[in-house]
Amino acid sequence: MRLYHLDLKIAMFRQDYLRDFFARLKIAGFDGVVIEIDNKLIFPSQPHFAAADALTADAWRDLVRYGKRLGLVIYPLLQTLGHMEHILRHEPYGCLAENVGNAYMLCPSKNESLRLVKDLVRDVFAAFDQPPVIHLGGDEVLGHLERRGLHLCPLCRTRDAGELVVGFLLELADFCLKLGCRPEFWADEILTYPRQFGRFPQETRFVDWYYRRTQATGDTIGHIWGALRLAGEPAGESAWANLPERLRVLLPDLVRDGRFNHFYGASAIARYGYQVVVGSALRSSGDHYALPRVSLSAGNVAVSDTVAREAGYDHLVTSWAVRLSHPETTWIALSDEALGPLSAEQRGWLDTVGHGLGGMDILAEQPMRFERPFHGGLDQALHVLANSPDRDAAVRLLQEREQAGGLLLPVLNENLEKGAGDSHCLRHWLLGTELAVLRARQTLALLGMYRSGIDRPALERLLEQNQALLQRFVRLWSESVTPESLDQECEIKFRRDIRLLENLLCR
Ligand SMILES: [Zn+2]
Known part of the structure; x- marks a missing residue:
């Protein structure tokens, strides 16, 4: 399946526009839409953080059914650990933050955190007309905290880092399966702690995302989750000797035909027996707010399309709303013809x-x-x-x-x-x-x-x-x-x- 990421983190779109957009996605060769719902649903069980232009569950169900009639698979994306500002900035949720006064992350050690997220999952399952998959986020957690000037709270600090994140996500995965849909996660945390792979249920889907790869393999090392400092080194034995111990189980995936495999994450996810989704981006970090960077996004989408097609993976084409350019500007990265003839x-x-x-x-x-x-x-x-x-x-x-x-x-x-x-x-x-x-x-x-x-x-x-x-x-x-x-x-x-x-x- 080729899936489009409709991110509602910033702007909310008119319902007539969304219907038209779904139809155009279908014509453009997409099989489905993954909707990052953020605060644009009035969650029936947790209504306190909804945006002023959020839709009711009934209105969302109508939109989802419209998309399904067009032949699209439509499922929701919820953030569940990091990227939680849209919830944690509002009362009564502030006390669930990992860091007091900072709304980035939910504390996974508090019982109320799990209860809150389970409420959200139950609500989107109903509002999205019992979707086949729920994407449960889980990206940019531990590795990201320091970069944001954050740290783990005393409740979390005393626990094993991998166990902390994976334990929380596993509860959510099991909860999804009991509801009757497959759980999906961003793969960066599991690729940072790959020994935890085996603990997820076999129905789990992982999205191997990285938005700067424009080729499948390379002579030098690219982006490795948990070993960013190796980037740029020649992909040989001396570099691999410096690979952190916990990542050594990924060596069969990191090297392909003697070269660095930019899609090592997808390879590892498949080797551990999970369903692979490759993640590319039409709008990503570094874009300015008026227009996306065309060559980068077109190259990233194209190589991800190729890798996904050859290996039988799904491909999620993301489009990050915090970059702020209009989604219509990104068609040029999907089709050379979108702006008419250009030299x-x-x-x-x-x-x-x-x-x-x-x-x-x-x-x-x-x-x-x-x-x-x-x-x-x-x-x-x-x-x-x-x-x-x-x-x-x-x-x-x-x-x-x-x-x-x-x-x-x-x-x-x-x-x-x-x-x-x-x-x-x-x-x-x-x-x-x-x-x-x-x-x-x-x-x-x-x-x-x-x-x-x-x-x-x-x-x-x-x-x-x-x-x-x-x-x-x-x-x-x-x-x-x-x-x-x-x-x-x-x-x-x-x-x-x-x-x-x-x-x-x-x-
Ligand atoms: Zn905590």
Whole structure:
């Protein structure tokens, strides 16, 4: 099965749009949709964290049945350990957090945590019309805590790390099987603690995800969960001697024909007798908020398609909502024709307009999602960059982006007028390119001003351009997202910048 990941972590889509989107996914060769429901279902047993534009269980059941009538398999994705901010930021759930005051992770040692997640599982099982599978998350837990400045709580610290996570997920897997559906998990934690593989029920599905692999094998070592420091080393005996002891059971999977196997996870999952799902991405970490990186995502999806087809695996094409570009912009990574005819040079421009800048248009998830009004440290990021040795490289990136966008816009406009390509994809690429160009132009101007002082006419022009583009953004996005989600998009992508410009113009 080729599955599409519909991530509702940020924007919620209109129901008429979702029906149309399902139909287009079917035509594009997808067999199913995995819906990351986040806070967009009013969970009947735990209604306290629902978003303002969340749907009832009845409304979701109608949508799921519509998709099923089209021939799609539809099942839900729930986060159950990490990535729990949408729940733990709300009362009465705060006390279940692993770290007090930080909503990232649920504490797996508390009995109430398991009870909460079982309630969620029961609710989605009903709302999704008794799906064949429930994806139970479980990614980016232990290895991720330190990177977020977190640690295990005293209840968890005294337990074995692998046992802690796997014990929690196993309870959920058994609970799913008793309901009558198969459990599915992200594979990164089990690949970090592979000796725990044998404990999962044989019906379990694991998703071997990694979004930067664009070839099946390589001369050098790629991404190994639990041994990231080996990346880039030649794939030979001397590197394998440094493989952590607990990962040595994966050596038969890590090496294929003397080369590093980028899909070693899939190979291990299959060898242990579980159903394999390969995970690729259309939008992933490092994208800016207007457009995805085309070459990377197209290459990642294509190699994953090939590996899945040859080995008989399922393939889950993810599309991460926290990257914020519109899902319609990602069709170009699925079909070369989505933007109409483009020369090799013009395709290169797609990549150049997709180069983002951290702090400007590549945003940290937490403030972007929860800080209101949203400032996201824009003023501070500009101040730091204007006086940093990285300034010249950033200026070059922005100049190239502005130039490539200027060249690309008439080409895309012409293709849209000719009726070539997919009009949804083209219209969102046109708007995304305009936003990318405006942010480049604005950042270049502001970097100058943070060194040599205010240029009022330039600020006034930028303010007008922001307000004009905002109007067009509202018109296009209101076709697909709910009013509440549209307001959030405007806050993140426009009002933050408009507030800064107004602040600088204020006498
Ligand atoms: Zn804990």
